[in-house]
Amino acid sequence: MNQPKQNKKPDSKRQGSFRDHLNTIGDDGKRAWIYPKKPKGKLYKRRSIVASILLAVFFITPFIKYKGEPFMLFNIFERKFILFGQLFWPQDFHLVVLAVITFIVFIILFTVIFGRLWCGWACPQTIFMEFVFRQIEYLIEGTFSQQKKLASQPWNFEKIWKKSLKHIVFFSIAFLVANTFLAYLIGIEELKQLAILGPIENLVTFVALLLFSGAFYFVFAFFREQVCLIACPYGRLQGVLLDSKSIIVAYDYKRGEPRGKHNAKEDRAITDKGDCIDCKSCIMVCPTGIDIRNGTQLECINCTACIDACDSVMDRVGLPKGLIRYDSEKGISEGKRSIFNARTIAYSAVLTILLIAVGTLFTLRSDVEATILRVPATLFQEHGPTQYSNVYKIQLVNKTRADLPVRLELASHAGSIQVMGDPLLVKGGDIQEANFLVVMNKTDLSASNTPIVIDIFTDGKLLSSYMTTFIGPNKLDTK
Numbered sequence: 466m467n468q469p470k471q472n473k474k475p476d477s478k479r480q481g482s483f484r485d486h487l488n489t490i491g492d493d494g495k496r497a498w499i500y501p502k503k504p505k506g507k508l509y510k511r512r513s514i515v516a517s518i519l520l521a522v523f524f525i526t527p528f529i530k531y532k533g534e535p536f537m538l539f540n541i542f543e544r545k546f547i548l549f550g551q552l553f554w555p556q557d558f559h560l561v562v563l564a565v566i567t568f569i570v571f572i573i574l575f576t577v578i579f580g581r582l583w584c585g586w587a588c589p590q591t592i593f594m595e596f597v598f599r600q601i602e603y604l605i606e607g608t609f610s611q612q613k614k615l616a617s618q619p620w621n622f623e624k625i626w627k628k629s630l631k632h633i634v635f636f637s638i639a640f641l642v643a644n645t646f647l648a649y650l651i652g653i654e655e656l657k658q659l660a661i662l663g664p665i666e667n668l669v670t671f672v673a674l675l676l677f678s679g680a681f682y683f684v685f686a687f688f689r690e691q692v693c694l695i696a697c698p699y700g701r702l703q704g705v706l707l708d709s710k711s712i713i714v715a716y717d718y719k720r721g722e723p724r725g726k727h728n729a730k731e732d733r734a735i736t737d738k739g740d741c742i743d744c745k746s747c748i749m750v751c752p753t754g755i756d757i758r759n760g761t762q763l764e765c766i767n768c769t770a771c772i773d774a775c776d777s778v779m780d781r782v783g784l785p786k787g788l789i790r791y792d793s794e795k796g797i798s799e800g801k802r803s804i805f806n807a808r809t810i811a812y813s814a815v816l817t818i819l820l821i822a823v824g825t826l827f828t829l830r831s832d833v834e835a836t837i838l839r840v841p842a843t844l845f846q847e848h849g850p851t852q853y854s855n856v857y858k859i860q861l862v863n864k865t866r867a868d869l870p871v872r873l874e875l876a877s878h879a880g881s882i883q884v885m886g887d888p889l890l891v892k893g894g895d896i897q898e899a900n901f902l903v904v905m906n907k908t909d910l911s912a913s914n915t916p917i918v919i920d921i922f923t924d925g926k927l928l929s930s931y932m933t934t935f936i937g938p939n940k941l942d943t944k
Contacts, residue, residue, distance in 0.1 A: 487694055488754035488764065498616065499690060500609040501599075502749040506773025512673045515586055516596040527648035527656075534894070535652050541870075542650070545894070551827065552864045552894050556834040560827055567823045571816055574700075576706040580713040580811045584699065585767035590684075591690050595640075595752060595768070598685045600637060605631045630913050633688060641684035643674050691755045694764050704763065707793040708810060714767045715787050716758045717797050724758075727782050747771035747789060757789055833869060833891065833928045834862040835921050840900065843936050852880075854904045855935050859889075866893040869923045874902060875928060877918035880905040901937060904915070909939040 466858070491749045492498040529536040531550035538547035538704070546553040553560070584591060606612045606627055615624055648656045649669075664671035684692060693700055707713065721741035733740070737797055741758065748756050750770040755762050757771045774788040795801075840856040848854040871889035884904040891897045903917065915935045921928045 486606055489519065489690065489694065496755075499613045499752065499754040500616075501752045501754075502609045502746075503603055503870065504750045504770040504773050506777060508769040508784055509773050511634045512586055512769065516592045518591055519587065520596070524645055527645060527653045535867060537583070537649060538652055539649050540651060548827075550792075552866070554834065554864060554896075556860050556862055557864075560830065561828065562821075564823050566676045567819045571819060574812050576699075576703060577708065577711060578809050580707060580711045581700075581703055581765070581767040582712070584693070585714075585769060588766075590697070591766060591768065594685055594689060597638065599752075601631060601634055601638075604779060605634070607654040610873050616796075627931075631827070635686045636678065636682045639685070640674075642681055643678040646677065646857070647674060663937060667753060685801060690764075693766055699736060700763055700766075700875060707761070709798075710793050712793055712809070714757065714765060714769060714772060714793055715761070715790065715794065715797055716741075716791045717787070718760075718794070719797060721758070721799065725832070729782075740788050742778065742782060744778055746774040748780050750774045761794070791847075830864070831929055832863070832865045832923065833871070834864065835929055835931055837931045837933050839936070845935075848904050851904055852904050852907075853910065853935075853937050856900060858898060860898045861889065861891045861909065862896050863891040863893055868892050872893050872922045872927075874920045874922060875905075875917065876920040877905060877916070878905055878909045880909070882919070907933055910935070913937055913939050 481558065481592070489497050489499060496709060516687075526537050527535065534550070534552070535547055536550050538545065540546065544555050570817050602612060606615050615627060618624055644656065651659075659670060664881055688696075721739040723737070724743040725736070726743040727742040727744075743808050745756075746770075747758065749755070750773070751757070751771065753764040753766060755764045757765065769791075772789050774789070776786040777786060779786050805881035836855055836861050840858050841858045844853055845853045859873070861871060869891050871891060875882055875883065881904045883904065885900045885902070889897065903919070905915075905917075907916070913936060915937065917933060917935045921930045923932065
């Protein structure tokens with residue numbers, strides 16, 4: 466990316482030293498805590514709405530049921546998954562692989578077009594950090610300047626009770642989030658039963674819950690923005706995915722440079738000053754502590770806090786908004802503010818087609834998955850003077866919630882199928898196995914292995930056809 470034009474006397478940051486170290490590491494190598502100013506503005510309000518919706522969906526979804534089952538369930542212990550009310554089993558793994566591949570392609574194309582829009586607007590790390598835990602800090606410890614003052618003062622009564630209250634609330638939220646995640650794994654009803662029985666009766670589960678809560682608490686109480694700077698691989702990927710046409714949060718260096726303090730009595734065009742008044746408002750609101758005027762940086766999560774801050778300053782000094790805005794490097798260098806061009810529209814169309822294709826495959830999957838195998842270590846048997854029989858095992862997976870009566874029929878040859886035991890009835894969301902005989906006439910067997918087709922019906926509707934083989938003697942005596 467091109468760098469901003471420099472002042473005649475640039476400081477060390479503008480020389481590029483910001484690329485040699487993290488803003489969260491001091492000169493002494495110790496952690497430099499960031500206390501960002503609380504943002505306000507049009508984009509921040511929109512992000513707050515998006516965050517509220519996503520948080521509501523996260524906490525409410527485990528309580529939603531569809532036909533007696535959770536609307537969303539990821540039960541890895543029983544290998545049972547429910548997505549948007551649809552049951553999925555290990556037999557649907559090929560669909561999961563396809564969905565993962567599509568998701569990877571989606572991430573690549575989305576980042577190429579829109580940069581780190583996901584990070585700033587929908588990433589769980591950003592949502593919880595900026596709209597839950599950071600808000601609690603503002604409520605308990607005050608503004609960013611008050612937080613700095615509290616951190617630097619000795620451990621007096623005020624600091625002890627404020628810090629203690631904050632961390633108690635932080636861990637309580639972490640414990641609530643851990644229970645919500647557990648509800649997605651085992652279901653809300655099972656979670657209620659665990660709560661009623663108490664931790665002593667479910668000690669292993671309770672310890673695991675505490676460990677997860679502790680990890681979640683550590684991330685948002687201490688690790689914080691380091692997740693985006695150090696741990697998150699997506700931030701590293703953006704370096705190879707972004708190009709000069711990608712939409713990013715960018716500073717218009719052509720308009721802003723050279724910087725100079727605001728003076729209401731001067732004409733900045735005459736004094737050869739850009740629109741940036743060097744107020745550093747964009748730095749004060751940044752949750753990762755960077756200076757967006759240095760250009761695109763690894764630490765930038767595209768949260769738009771600097772856009773709101775800069776627009777507010779531009780309003781006050783009577784200059785046009787948009788000095789910091791959503792734009793591409795090419796758009797800034799060429800002076801063209803065009804976000805939705807032919808490229809973004811084409812890539813977006815590809816993403817939409819991918820999502821529709823995967824959604825269609827998930828919707829059109831069969832309601833019943835059947836696997837038919839000949840019972841191991843068994844041979845053909847004579848079934849009367851003119852017929853042979855083979856023993857097979859069938860496994861039926863009912864992916865619906867309704868009980869399904871199943872009937873088997875030999876489709877390729879004359880003959881019959883005899884189910885051993887009770888008639889086949891697969892309960893909703895369940896797996897059933899049974900043995901059955903395929904009986905065929907000796908005259909229909911022309912080889913030791915004869916391909917046959919078995920049709921599977923439920924309520925008169927053909928669910929699927931299954932091909933297997935029927936074994937007979939090497940030398941057939943049909944007399």
